[in-house]
Structure formats: C-alpha cells, structure tokens
Amino acid sequence: MRPIARIETVFSQKFGIPRQSGLTNLPSRIVFEKEYQNPDALKGLSEYSHIWLIWYISEHDTGKWSPTVRPPRLGGRVRKGVFASRSPHRPNPIGISCVRLLQVESHTKEGPVITVEGADLLDGTPILDIKPYVPYSDSFPDAEGSFASSKRKCKEVILPKHLAQKIPEHLQEGLVQTLSQDPRPGYADEDDERHWSFLFADWDIHFRVQGETAEVIDIQEKDVPNE
Amino acid sequence: MRPIARIETVFSQKFGIPRQSGLTNLPSRIVFEKEYQNPDALKGLSEYSHIWLIWYISEHDTGKWSPTVRPPRLGGRVRKGVFASRSPHRPNPIGISCVRLLQVESHTKEGPVITVEGADLLDGTPILDIKPYVPYSDSFPDAEGSFASSKRKCKEVILPKHLAQKIPEHLQEGLVQTLSQDPRPGYADEDDERHWSFLFADWDIHFRVQGETAEVIDIQEKDVPNE
Missing domain, CATH: 3.30.2310.20 (RelE-like)
Incomplete structure (x- = not known):
C-alpha cells in the first residue's frame, strides 16, 4: 500500500477533529504524489457529488490493536468491540470517509488537485484510494446504527x-x-x-x-x- | 496489512459476480483468521443493520494500475478515470462493500462467524476490516452518481x-x-x-x-x- 495523495486540512492536531465526515463545510485539498499525478485518472470524477476517501490512519499505526474500545459518543464509559466502532485502534489502519466533492482541477502547479468539503482528517493524512460514491450501493438512509444512528446533539x-x-x-x-x-x-x-x-x-x-x-x-x- | 478474515460466498469465479454489493439476498459467511478470533472485538456489532467490508482485491493485485478503465455499465466503450470508477485496477487494491448484517455468532467451531447478505465478493476474498455502517455520515441518498446513479435496468x-x-x-x-x-x-x-x-x-x-x-x-x- 502506497499513499497516492495527501490531504491538506485545517486540523493539524487530533483534538478538535469532528468524529465523522460531513459535519462541517470546511474545504480540504487533495494533492497527489508525483507518481500519481495523472489527470486521466480523474476523468469523469466531477460528475459525482460525493466521493470516498480511503485513508491510512497514520497517527495510530502502532502495530497494536484493541479488541474493545470506549466510543466517545458513549461518554467513554462503555466498551464496544473495535469492529462495532470506527475507532482508529484497528488491526489494519484503514479509514473510510465520505466527503462532498467541490472541485477537480486537472492542471495546477502541484499537479491534479481535488477540493472536498467536510473531511474529518488530520492535516497531511495519506490517501490510499479515491472512489466515487454510488448511491444505490452505498446509501442506506434507514440503516440501524446503534449509538451512532443519529447526529450527536449539537452545542x-x-x-x-x-x-x-x-x-x-x-x-x-x-x-x-x-x-x-x-x-x-x-x-x-x-x-x-x-x-x-x-x-x-x-x-x-x-x-x-x-x-x-x-x-x-x-x-x-x-x-x-x-x- | 494482514487479512483478519475470509469471506465464503457462492461465487468461486469472477464472472457472474454482481458489480456492486446489495443486489442479491445471497448469504455469505465471514470466518476470522486464528489471530483475530476474539468475540470481544464484535461486541455490539449486532446492533447495526449494515456493515462495511474493507477487502483486499486479491485477484487483481498485479502491482499495476490503469489510469483509465472502461466501466461495464457504459458498455465497455467509454474510458473513465480509475478514481471515477470502482474498477479493481487501482493503485492500492482495496475494495469497500456495504452489506446487510444477518447474524453474529460469537462461538462456533470456527471461532466467531458473521453472516451477511448481498456481498459482491469472490469466494475466499481476504477481509481487511469490518466497520459499522453509520447512516448520518455514510448515507447520501441524493448523491449524484453519474452513470452509476441508479440500479442497472434488470433483465x-x-x-x-x-x-x-x-x-x-x-x-x-x-x-x-x-x-x-x-x-x-x-x-x-x-x-x-x-x-x-x-x-x-x-x-x-x-x-x-x-x-x-x-x-x-x-x-x-x-x-x-x-x-
């Protein structure tokens, strides 16, 4: 697995990052690594309104994982299985985030650049893959989501x-x-x-x-x- | 990246596999590798109706990728960027599939076993991660999906x-x-x-x-x- 790109966000430390994607309208820039600066690879992407970012949970790649975690949404007092959470402490440090696609620029000084909205990623996070969001196979608005089924009550x-x-x-x-x-x-x-x-x-x-x-x-x- | 589990499906060859998840009600079994046979890691998972499978596109890990591909949905005649498709010919061979969760068994002769419905995976595909499907951050029913925005007209x-x-x-x-x-x-x-x-x-x-x-x-x- 090699990073194909890095994302530039306003979040330069873990504390403060929203706990899922799509909760802010903050823009982020995805800048490709030299080897993957190929505008052809993005052909047709701008026809989609949302994309998946598959990313490397770099700040947690300790080689260790926890079978159970304490989700912040449950006040940190209840243990859940790591596979029943989106916690970073997983066997394979892969994250997935759906973000709104704002712009695809094929030719900038930095090569192709994608601008997205609502990313919940640390500044500089390595991106492993970008996939279009396909509503008929990805969207289940009535899915039951346990403690994470609704947005947290906002302050x-x-x-x-x-x-x-x-x-x-x-x-x-x-x-x-x-x-x-x-x-x-x-x-x-x-x-x-x-x-x-x-x-x-x-x-x-x-x-x-x-x-x-x-x-x-x-x-x-x-x-x-x-x- | 190490497989945490393998999935058992009815599809033992690539030809015939539905091109996205969720298009059939066929059940599949997820059987964990020895090292990850830990029922605690699945605690609370059954509260979700859908889960994400993050999988290793094993049949396509040639180390090569194509900047453009010809999606079957477009009759194989139009080239799109690989990042504007869900094609397996990607730089990092990672697939994501949302499936319906049918059953979580914590203790079987094979360790913990998860049964899901609608997987679009080859029999024996290595699973890298399992995540709960969180509707508020994953579900965008009104997303615009280009040529993949609606289910293909069924025969x-x-x-x-x-x-x-x-x-x-x-x-x-x-x-x-x-x-x-x-x-x-x-x-x-x-x-x-x-x-x-x-x-x-x-x-x-x-x-x-x-x-x-x-x-x-x-x-x-x-x-x-x-x-």
Missing part, C-alpha cells in the same frame, strides 16, 4: 464578533460547526467548565462548554518559530 | 422449474437476482445470443440473454475431481 456556539474577525470569513462557519460537535473527550463531564484549546488552521482556539453552549473565549495566532 | 429472468429444482431453494432467488443483473461483459451486444456459463456455489449455470430476458438453459453439478 450552541458563541463566537464573539471581535474574536471571529481574527480568522478569515470562509473559515468562521466551519469553526462554529466544529465546536458545535463538542470536541471534548468522552470523559469530560457535562459540567466541566475547564478551558480547552485546539489548533485550527493557523489559529489556536480557546473555548469552554457550559451545559448546551460552547463558547469561544480566545483566538490566538499559532506560535510561529523565529518570529 | 427478466426465466428459470424453468425442472432446472430450479437442481439447486437448494434458499439459493434460487439469489440466482435469479444474480442473473437479473446481466453478468455478461460490457462488450456483449444486446442481441448477442451466445450461451454463457458461470459457477454458482456447487453448480455450473448456463444461460443466454435475448433482449430484456435472461434465460437459464441448463444447470450442471460442478465437476468434482475423483468422482
């Missing part, structure tokens, strides 16, 4: 205007969507008023959660070395 | 009673569903009245297609050596 997000202005307008909605998913670990109490922070593109986002509200309390530029 | 199938009786009743509907998909290669003319045959469980199915009708013309037991 209301407060993003004060003077803080929002610190990041580009096209990322503001995506930040709100990211926070509305409540990125805190499953073990965090509902009433835990601790301050949290995560990296989001070039910024460090500080927030807290109180009841059903997530509030941004500060936005700082990421430390840049030698500045 | 009407004629399976004469005296032939149907040669195979077990629980496989008869699956055989009809398999033939209704028209397994012939894309280049076969609509009017090509040639006789075709494919292996289906322990039988050799002979059929022909005329216009919108696929007709079974003979069913023979598979040659068994030393009989």
